[in-house]
Amino acid sequence: MKSFIKRHYLLCFSLATLALITASFGLGSAQFTLHQMLDLLTGGGSPTERAILFEIRLPRIAMAVVVGASLSMAGACLQGLFRNPLADPYVLGLSSGGSFAAALALLFWPAAQNYPFLIPLSAFTGSALTAFWVYQAAKTPQGLQLNGLLLSGIALGLTFSAALSLVLYFAENRASDLMLWLMGHLNAGLHAVKWVALCLLLGGLALMVHCDALNALLEGEDSAASLGIDVERVKLRLLAACSLLVAGAVSFCGMIGFVGLLVPHLARIFWGSDHRRLLLISAIGGAFLLLLTDLIARIALPNGELPVGVITGCLGGPFFLWILRRGLRHRN
Amino acid sequence: MDCAIEIDRLQTPHGLRSPICCRIAKGCMTGIIGPNGAGKSTLLRSIAGLQKKTAGRILILQRDLDAIPQKALAKTFAYLPQQIEIIEDFTVSELISLGRLPHHPVFWERLRGQKTEFERDHKAVQEALEAMHLEDLAQRTATTLSGGELQRVYLARALAQETPILLLDEPTAHLDFKASLELLNCLEKRLLQQELTVVMAIHDLNLAALYCQRLLLLNEGQLLAEGTPETVLSPEILEPAYGRQLKRIPHPLCHRPQILPCRAAQN
Numbered sequence: 046m047k048s049f050i051k052r053h054y055l056l057c058f059s060l061a062t063l064a065l066i067t068a069s070f071g072l073g074s075a076q077f078t079l080h081q082m083l084d085l086l087t088g089g090g091s092p093t094e095r096a097i098l099f100e101i102r103l104p105r106i107a108m109a110v111v112v113g114a115s116l117s118m119a120g121a122c123l124q125g126l127f128r129n130p131l132a133d134p135y136v137l138g139l140s141s142g143g144s145f146a147a148a149l150a151l152l153f154w155p156a157a158q159n160y161p162f163l164i165p166l167s168a169f170t171g172s173a174l175t176a177f178w179v180y181q182a183a184k185t186p187q188g189l190q191l192n193g194l195l196l197s198g199i200a201l202g203l204t205f206s207a208a209l210s211l212v213l214y215f216a217e218n219r220a221s222d223l224m225l226w227l228m229g230h231l232n233a234g235l236h237a238v239k240w241v242a243l244c245l246l247l248g249g250l251a252l253m254v255h256c257d258a259l260n261a262l263l264e265g266e267d268s269a270a271s272l273g274i275d276v277e278r279v280k281l282r283l284l285a286a287c288s289l290l291v292a293g294a295v296s297f298c299g300m301i302g303f304v305g306l307l308v309p310h311l312a313r314i315f316w317g318s319d320h321r322r323l324l325l326i327s328a329i330g331g332a333f334l335l336l337l338t339d340l341i342a343r344i345a346l347p348n349g350e351l352p353v354g355v356i357t358g359c360l361g362g363p364f365f366l367w368i369l370r371r372g373l374r375h376r377n
Numbered sequence: 378m379d380c381a382i383e384i385d386r387l388q389t390p391h392g393l394r395s396p397i398c399c400r401i402a403k404g405c406m407t408g409i410i411g412p413n414g415a416g417k418s419t420l421l422r423s424i425a426g427l428q429k430k431t432a433g434r435i436l437i438l439q440r441d442l443d444a445i446p447q448k449a450l451a452k453t454f455a456y457l458p459q460q461i462e463i464i465e466d467f468t469v470s471e472l473i474s475l476g477r478l479p480h481h482p483v484f485w486e487r488l489r490g491q492k493t494e495f496e497r498d499h500k501a502v503q504e505a506l507e508a509m510h511l512e513d514l515a516q517r518t519a520t521t522l523s524g525g526e527l528q529r530v531y532l533a534r535a536l537a538q539e540t541p542i543l544l545l546d547e548p549t550a551h552l553d554f555k556a557s558l559e560l561l562n563c564l565e566k567r568l569l570q571q572e573l574t575v576v577m578a579i580h581d582l583n584l585a586a587l588y589c590q591r592l593l594l595l596n597e598g599q600l601l602a603e604g605t606p607e608t609v610l611s612p613e614i615l616e617p618a619y620g621r622q623l624k625r626i627p628h629p630l631c632h633r634p635q636i637l638p639c640r641a642a643q644n
Contacts, residue, residue, distance in 0.1 A: 128462065254484040260464075261478055267427055267458045272538075273451025273479035317466040 054316060058329045062110075065336045069106050070098060073343050104238055108231040109339045109353075110332040111241045112294045113304055115248065117331025119290040120305025121312070121323050122252050125259045126283050129191050130313070130368060133306035134291040136195065137179055138202035139172040140302070143288070143295040145205040146171025148212050148223060165240050169292035175201055176284045189266075226299040229354015231339055233297035244293025249328065251286035255279060256320040263318060301354045303361020304331055310368060379403040380439075381542055381574040382424060387433035392419030394598040396433060401591075406568060406575040408589035410582060410609075412619055415595040417578035418459060421546050424576065425456040438541070451479035454542035455535035459550065459578075463519050469530050470515045473502050476534035505537035508567050510559070525556025532560060536567060545577035549584065557581070561588045582636045586610055587628070594618060610634040 049057075071077045075097050077085070084090055085098050120133040134140045150157045150167035157163040179201055183194035209227065213220050252259075258279045261269040266276045294301065308330040309323065316322050335353070338360070342351040381403040386396040393416045401407050409417045422428040424435060426442055435442040437453055445453065455476065464472065477498045482491035506512050509529040519527065528548060535543050548564075549557040565588060568575060579585045585592060585606065592609040594602040596618040602609045609615075612623045615636065622639040 257478055257481060261475055263462065263464045264475075265458070265460070265462045267422075267425075267456075268461050270427055270447065271425055271451060271456035271458070272475060273448040275447045313466075318464060319467070319471065 054322070054326060055329070058326065058333070062329055062333045062336065065333060065340070066106055066110070069109075069336055069340050070102055072340060073097075073102065074348075104233070104235045105231045105339060106336065107235070107238045108233060108241065108298065109335040111238060111245050112231065112298050112301060113308075113331035113333070113335030114328040115241065115245045115290040115294045115331070116301065116305040117308035117327040117334075118245075118249050118252055118324055119287040120331075121309035121320070121327040122259065122283055122287050123305070124309050124313075125263060125318065125320055125323070126280065127189065127191060127194055128263060128265075129195065130310055131195060131306070131365070132198075133303070133309075134172070134287065135300070135302040135305060136202070137198035138175045138200075138205060139288060139291045140295050140300050141202040141205035141209070142175025143168040143172030143292045144227065144300055145209050145212070146174075147292075147296040148209055148227075151223070152212060152216055152219065161236060162240055165244060165292050165296040168296035169244075169289055171205075172291045172295070173285055173288035175205070176288050180280070180284060225352065227354075228352035229299045229301035229357065230352050231298055231335075237297040241293040241297055244289050248286045248290035248293070249324075251282060251289075252324055255283055255286075256324055259283070259320040260318075299354060301335070302358045303364070304334055304357055306368075307357075307361055307364050308334055310364075381437070382576065383436040383439075384420075384424070385434050385436070387420075387423060387435060388431045389416075389419055389423060389428055390431055392416040392428075392598055393423070397600045399593060399600060399603055401574065401576055403574050404568075404572045405590040406565070406577070406588055407591045407593065408585040409576065409578045409593045409595060410580075410585055411595035411601075414597075415618070416598040417595055418546050419598075420593075420595065421456070421544050421576065421578055425454065425544050426450055427456070448479055448483075451538065451540075453540055454544055455538040455540045456544040457531055457535050457546060457548060459546040461531060463527070465520045466518055468516050468518055469511055469522070470502060470506065472519060472530050473505055473511075473534045473537050474498065476505070476537035477501060479538060501537045501539055505533040508536055509533040509563050523556075525552050525559065528552060528556070529560055529563065532564065541572070542574045542576070545575065547578050547580060549579065549581060557584060564588075582610060582615075586633045586635060587631070606634055610636055612636075 067079070070082055071079065075094070077094070077098070081090065082098070085095055116134060119139070123132040123134065123137060124130055147164050147168040150164050154163065154167070179194060179198045182197035183190050213223055216223055258269065258274045261272045261274050262276070262279070270276050309327045312323055312326040312330055316326055335357070338356045339353050342353045342356050345351055379402065380400045382401040384397055384399050386398055387393060388396050397420070409420060411417055419428055423430055437445065480498070481493050506515055509532055511526070511529060511533055514522065514526060522530065532545070532548060535545070548560060552560065561584065564575065567573060589606060591604065592606055593600060594609050594614065601618055602614045610625065611634070612625055615623050624637045624639060625634050626637060627633070628635050
């Protein structure tokens with residue numbers, strides 16, 4: 046059984062995700078059986094039931110899938126690129142940079158109300174600038190300083206979080222909307238899913254195209270360069286692709302932390318660090334994790350629901366500690 | 378003498394302070410020797426195109442290094458750095474397959490219909506495994522290997538890259554006697570089978586004397602001597618570089634020069 050899962054990992058994972066998607070459709074404040082759902086799909090059922098299924102649950106589930114996949118692919122890429130298991134869009138400040146820029150656009154750029162693509166665009170600008178800033182801060186003539194990278198990422202992330210709070214302070218009447226967005230949610234609706242999916246498609250494709258280069262970079266930059274990889278150019282492209290993935294996710298769903306840390310790390314433990322596999326598994330695993338946390342967020346409270354970002358944060362924090370502890374023990 | 382690499386008044390910001398001119402012959406093993414900090418690695422990195430230079434130029438097979446794109450460069454020579462971060466969960470054959478990357482078409486080339494030659498890749502990896510006697514270890518992961526085995530894996534990757542030139546930065550560092558000899562024997566055998574040019578930085582003067590046809594002696598970023606082991610490995614040339622008294626004796630079997638150190642107290 047174990048070796049079957051290991052060999053047909055993609056199939057097993059996809060099936061599990063499909064099962065979870067079905068469960069997400071069925072569970073919640075209104076419950077549907079499989080039979081009822083099939084009935085609703087073919088046009089039966091009451092209008093209220095159809096509205097719950099297609100207008101409330103479908104956008105959420107689609108959003109969980111695309112956002113989960115985006116964040117974990119970005120995490121897998123950043124961990125590989127910086128050869129550090131602790132790198133992820135959240136820790137490196139990409140998420141904060143992106144959401145700060147998105148919040149600015151939401152509040153002070155009236156055009157963004159009418160043209161929703163302007164929000165991911167400004168989020169992309171924010172996260173890309175943060176990515177390059179963090180990268181430049183950690184670059185020395187001797188190579189990339191990994192400690193410096195994490196520290197400058199954290200510092201920039203904190204700065205942007207503070208700047209966000211400042212923006213919230215001045216937002217007054219829209220502060221509660223923004224607060225909810227910041228905590229991370231998946232309720233942005235189908236029109237937003239479109240934009241996130243587009244970012245996922247472009248960014249994910251760019252990462253998949255570079256998976257060989259990512260593998261070579263695992264051994265260090267000199268080694269990669271001697272294998273014919275234009276290291277600087279590849280790094281720029283990968284950072285841009287990660288920023289795009291993160292931008293899509295944060296601009297509509299706010300800060301959903303730790304998905305990008307947890308999933309690639311687990312995937313690496315079980316299926317190794319070959320990026321040809323890792324990126325795909327991470328994408329599916331990210332979708333799976335976010336579906337699961339969204340399901341918990343919806344059914345944990347008898348009435349009302351929790352923001353999904355809170356749950357991923359609660360799971361991710363302890364996991365982060367566990368990775369650190371494990372790494373430290375390994376070293377001794 | 379055909380020339381594989383021609384170095385013309387090369388200078389780098391650190392390491393090679395005075396201009397270096399030399400030519401490296403095709404089809405033989407050239408050793409770069411010298412004390413720590415002499416600029417051996419800098420010279421190799423410069424040839425590999427990884428080191429910024431302040432002056433001079435390098436011709437690789439009669440082409441200017443700066444004019445060759447990165448990927449074409451990786452098909453011209455394989456460079457084995459002194460330190461490689463180990464990818465812990467890759468198997469030996471996966472690690473060696475990385476050497477085939479320069480031969481894979483990139484995305485847009487693939488869109489235009491270029492195909493990856495999987496059979497040729499497979500053959501190259503198999504040949505490299507055999508050349509380095511790694512057939513039995515092919516499915517082992519990197520963490521389960523000894524230092525000597527791992528170094529052979531990296532050398533096998535360089536061979537799988539199928540380049541006319543190999544640049545090796547201290548391939549025998551941290552290896553014991555047996556592992557060093559195994560590695561160099563495999564390399565020499567391969568050299569005899571096909572025309573390969575090998576340039577390696579090496580610390581062990583006696584191994585260099587046994588395996589290299591030509592030696593370059595560097596000290597403090599200057600080229601002190603260049604020639605066959607018999608001419609370069611003489612106490613008069615080596616002593617100023619190493620600052621120690623040295624004795625030279627012929628090897629009892631092959632009569633190549635061997636260098637014996639003297640303890641400071643015995644001066």
